[in-house]
Amino acid sequence: MSNRVSTNLGSNEMDVINNSSSRRSSESLPYVHKVGVPPKQNLLKEIAGTVKETFFADDPLRNFKDQSKSRKLVLGFQAIFPIFEWGRNYSLSKFKGDFIAGLTIASLCIPQDIGYASLANLAPQYGLYSSFVPPLVYAFMGSSRDIAIGPVAVVSLLLGSLLQDEIDPNKNPVDYLRLAFTATFFAGITQVTLGFLRLGFLIDFLSHAAIVGFMAGAAVTIALQQLKGLLGIKKFTKNTDIVSVMRSVWGSVHHGWNWQTILIGVSFLAFLLVAKYIGKKKKKLFWVPAIAPLISVFLSTFFVYITRADKHGVKIVNHIRKGINPPSVDEIFFSGQYLAKGFRIGLVAGMIALTEAVAIGRTFASMKDYQLDGNKEMVALGTMNIVGSMTSCYVATGSFSRSAVNYMAGCNTAVSNIVMSTAVFLTLKFITPLFKYTPNAILSSIIISAVIGLIDFEAVCLIWKIDKFDFVACMGAFFGVVFSSVEIGLLIAVSISFAKILLQVTRPRTAILGKLPRTTVYRNILQYPDATKVPGILIVRVDSAIYFSNSNYVKERILRWLADEEENLKEHSRPRIQYLIVEMSPVTDIDTSGIHALEELFRSLEKRDIKLVLANPGPVVVDKLHASKFQELIGEDRIFLTVADAVMTCAPKLELDP
C-alpha cells in the first residue's frame, strides 16, 4: 500500500526526501516540509497593520517618506491642491485640448443645467450657477483629469423628491430654496467628512449591479417626468412612480395636451436621438450629439419667437435671472426644525453624488491608467459643494454623459472644467435673456435624450449572465425606483447588497477533493470529474474564513459530507473512512467560535474513530491554532503543508479491513 502511494506521489516524496528545513513527522517514514509559523508580531504592530490596511490601503503618505520638512509642506499643499503639481508643467498643446473639450461640454451642459434645475424644482438659473462655481473649485482640488462637474439628472431628481417631501416648492418657494442650500451644504460636509476620515470604502457597499439598476430606474422616472413638458400638460402629479405618472398623463389626454408643444418637443427629440445615433456610429463625430442640444435650443427659441407660439399655450422658460451667483451663506438653515431635515437629505444626496463621481473618476483613471485617491477626491467634491451651497448652487457632481464627451473631446486636465465654467459665466452675464422664449418642451426632449444613456442594457445582460444574485439586486433597485420612489429603490439596492455579503459569510462553500491523475494536486471533484478519491480518506475543503457567523454551519456541513460518504461506502462495502483531511488553504482567518467548531468537530470524529487532519493552514490560522492549543489537542503531526503530504503520511497507516 505504502509503496503504491509513494510511487503515486513519488514526485512530491522526491522533493521532500532531501529537504533541508524538514522534520521527522512522528513514527511515519516520509519527510514533509514543516508548516511555517509566522514570526510573532506584537499587538500594537498588529493593530497598526489592520488600521493601515483598512483606512490607508492606498498608502497616501508614500511620497512623504524621508523628505525634508519644507518639502513635506510643499507636498502637503500640492496634495490638497493638485493643480499646483500638474499645473507647473502645463503646456499650450495641453490647453488646446482642454479648451475644445471645455467648450464642447459647456454647449452640452448649459441646456442640460436649465432642465435639470426643474427636476430639483428650482428656477433655471440655479442649474447654471451650479455649473459655474463648483467646477472652478474642483479644478483646483480634484485629481481626476476627465470628470466634468455640474448638476446631474439623478441627483437633481433625488434632491427634488426628497425636498418636496418636506416643503412644497410652489406654496413656500423661499424656504424650499433655503432647504435646498442647507441640503447641499450638508452633502458637502458628508463628502468631506467621509474623505477626511478615509471612510471612502463605505461607498463600495453599493454594488455595481445595484447602481446599474438604480441608474436605469432613475432614467425611466426622469423620462416619464418629462412627459409633462413634452406634452404640455398643465396639472401633473407630484409622485414619481410610473403608475401615478401614467394616470395623470392619460387623465389629461383630452383637454390637457397641447399639439404645438408636442410638435416642437417630439421633432427636436427625434433630431437629438439621430444626432446621438450618429455620435455612437462614428466616434469621430462625437461632437454632433454634444452640440445638438444647444443648436436645438437656439432653433426652437427662434421658432417660438417668430411664431409667438407661446400665445398658443406653448410653455416657455420666460425668465432666467441675469448675472452670476448671489451669495447664499445666510440662507442656509443652521438652526431650527429644518436643520435636521437638511442634514438627512444632504447625507443621502451627498452619498449618491459621491458614488456617481467616484465611479466616473475610477473609470477614466483606469482608462488613462493614472491613480486616483478616492478619499482625496471626496474632500475635493465635498469642498466644492460646501462652497457651492454658499453661492446659490445645489448639489453638483461628476456627470456620466458630459465626462464621456469631455474625454472624447480630448481633455488633458481639469482645465477643461475651468473653460466650461467660464463659458457658463459668460452665459449668465450676457445671454440669459435669449432663453426667454425657449420652450420647456425642448428642455424636456434634451433631458430625455440625455438620460436614455443611463440605461445600460449590455451591463444588465452581463450581470444576468455572471451573477444571478447581482441581477436580483439590479432589478430590485430598478423596479423600486420606477414603481415606488427613488429613496425606496436606493433602500432596496443597499439592503440586497448587504444581504449578499451576509449570505456569503453565513453559508460558505465546501467541496470534496480528489486527486488529479498523475499529479500531486487535489481538486474539487465536481470541477474535475477525473479526480479520484483516496480510499479510506475523505478530503474536504472549506472555502471561507471560519467565523462565528458560519463556524457552526461549517462543522455540521463537514459532518454531513462525512455521513453521505460513509453511506455510499456502506452500499459498495468499501473500506470505511479513517482520516478526514480538511484543506484549509482558503480558510484565511478563524475566530474563537471557529476554533470551538473545530474542537467540536474533532470530538465527534474521535467518537467515530476518525482522525482529523489539517492541510495548509494560513499564517493567521496557524497562529490561532497555536494560541488556542488546538494543535496540541489534535497532535502536532496532524497538520501538513499540502493535502498531498497529508495523504502521503496517512495512507500507509490505514487499516485495510473494511
Added chain:
Amino acid sequence: MSNRVSTNLGSNEMDVINNSSSRRSSESLPYVHKVGVPPKQNLLKEIAGTVKETFFADDPLRNFKDQSKSRKLVLGFQAIFPIFEWGRNYSLSKFKGDFIAGLTIASLCIPQDIGYASLANLAPQYGLYSSFVPPLVYAFMGSSRDIAIGPVAVVSLLLGSLLQDEIDPNKNPVDYLRLAFTATFFAGITQVTLGFLRLGFLIDFLSHAAIVGFMAGAAVTIALQQLKGLLGIKKFTKNTDIVSVMRSVWGSVHHGWNWQTILIGVSFLAFLLVAKYIGKKKKKLFWVPAIAPLISVFLSTFFVYITRADKHGVKIVNHIRKGINPPSVDEIFFSGQYLAKGFRIGLVAGMIALTEAVAIGRTFASMKDYQLDGNKEMVALGTMNIVGSMTSCYVATGSFSRSAVNYMAGCNTAVSNIVMSTAVFLTLKFITPLFKYTPNAILSSIIISAVIGLIDFEAVCLIWKIDKFDFVACMGAFFGVVFSSVEIGLLIAVSISFAKILLQVTRPRTAILGKLPRTTVYRNILQYPDATKVPGILIVRVDSAIYFSNSNYVKERILRWLADEEENLKEHSRPRIQYLIVEMSPVTDIDTSGIHALEELFRSLEKRDIKLVLANPGPVVVDKLHASKFQELIGEDRIFLTVADAVMTCAPKLELDP
C-alpha cells in the same frame, strides 16, 4: 533557462508529461493539466441549491426520502414530537437517571425561580409557574436530552428592564403583568417563526465572544441588583448601571442598611460559595452545590420563623400564591398601544432566550455526540413559551447552570424535565406557604452564587489570545451592559459583530508567494521565510471572494504589491517583473464588480507590459470568467491549474535583459 526551471520543477513536469487529460498549452512546451470547467447546471437547479444550503443546510428531510406515505406521516409526527420516537425504547434504567437528575435540578430551580421572578419585577409564584408548564411542553417537542428548562437570570433581567421602561411595576402592576405575558407570547411567536422559516442561522450573528461579554456583564449587573436584598436597602434605584446602583448603595449606608439581613445574607452566601467550590473540586460531589440553595432556604426560613427576625426589618417573601398556574390567555394584549410594545420586547427577549438555549443545546449535543436540529429546537422553545404565556408563565429557556447539573446528575432524556416540573407542581400545590418566612436576603445570595458562574474568565483570556477583534466585541458588550444597560450592551455586541464581518469582506488579505525549496509548492513568504521568489515573476494570492465590497481594494492592493516589488528590484537592478500570477485558490466567488476589477487590473498591467496569469480558479469563478468572456480577453492559455504549472510555462518565456 527552461532547463534550469524544469529540473527545478522536475517533479511536477514528470507528473504531467504522460498526463492523459491534458492539452497542449499554446506554443509553450510543457504539458499542463487543464483547468476544469464544472458541468453547466441550469438556473433553477442553481437557485434550488443555494436555497437548500441556506435554509435546509442540515437536510432535515433526509430520512423522509423514499418512504411510504403512512411512514412519512408517522415520521412527520415524530419530527414534531420527538418523545414518540425516543419514548418507544425508553427503559427503567434510563428513568432512574432521569429521576435523580430531575429531583436535583428541581431542588436547584425552586429557590432560583422565586429569585429570578423578582428580577423581572414579578411576584415569586410566576417564577415557579414558568418551571412547571414550559418544561412539560419542551419534554414532548424538544430534541435536546440535557437542557433544563425554566426562567433564567439574564432573560429575567432583560425582560424586567425592558418592561419597566414601558410600565411602572409598582404603580400599575396589573398592566405590567399583562404586558409581561404579551411579551412572552410574542417571544414564543418569534422563536416559532424563526424556526419555521428556518432562519435559525440568524442567531449565529451574535458571536461567541459577544455572548461571553454580554453574559459576564449581565451577571455583574444582576449581582449588583442583589445588594438591595442582601443589605436590606429599602429605596433602591431603578437603573441597572453600576454607577447609579453604587450611588444608591452608598447613599443608604447610614440609615438604609439592616445588619440582621446582612448577617443572614452574607453568612449563607459564604455557605453557598463553599458548596460551589466543593462541587468544582470534586466532580462526584456535584450534588452539594445543587441542593445547597434549598437547604439554605429551609434553614434561613426556619431561623427567621423562630427569631421573628422579620420584626427587626428583615424582609421576607411573605406570600406566594398557592395552587398551579391560572390561565392568562385573556390577559395578553391583542390590541391597543401595548400590542406593539409587547411585540418589540418579546422579539428581543425571544432572540436572547433562543441564543442561550441553542448554545446550551449544541454544547451538550456535541459532548454526547448527537445531532440537534436548531430550527426544530426553536419551534419547540417557541411553542413552549406561547403555551406558557397562556398559563401565567414568563419567558422560559434553557439554563446554563441547571443544564450542567442535569448533565452531571446523569440525565438520559427530557424526562428529567418532566420530573422537575412535577416536583414544582407539588411545591405549588402544597408547600408554598412554607416560604412565607423565607428572607429575601437568602434569595439574593442564591442568585449571586448562581450568576457568578456566568462570568467565564478562561474564555475571556482565550478570546484575548486568539482574536483581538473578538476581545473588543466581548469587552464592548460587557462594559455596555455594566455601565449603561442590557439593551445597549446587546446593541454594542451585535454592531461590533457585524462590523467585523463587513471589515472581513472589505479588506481581504493578500500575500506574496514564494517557492518552497525542493517542492513545487508556493506559499506566503511571510509565513515561510525560506520560500524564494521566482525572478521576473510576481505571485500574489487573494484571500477572499472578490465582491463589489472589496473588488476595488483588491485591484489597487495588487498594483501596490507590484509597485513595491518593482521599486526594490530597481534598487538591486534585478530583471523587471514580466508576469503577474494571481493565485485564485481562496477566491471562492466573484461578482460583476469583481470581473470589472480584474479587467481593469489586466488593462493597467498591459500598459506596463506585464502579463496577467491566473492560477487555480474555483468552479464558480471559472464559470463566471467564461460567462464574462474574461478568459478570451486575457487568453485561454493564461489560466493554469496550479501556480507551479503557471511558473513552469511562464519562466522559459522571460526575456532576461534587466
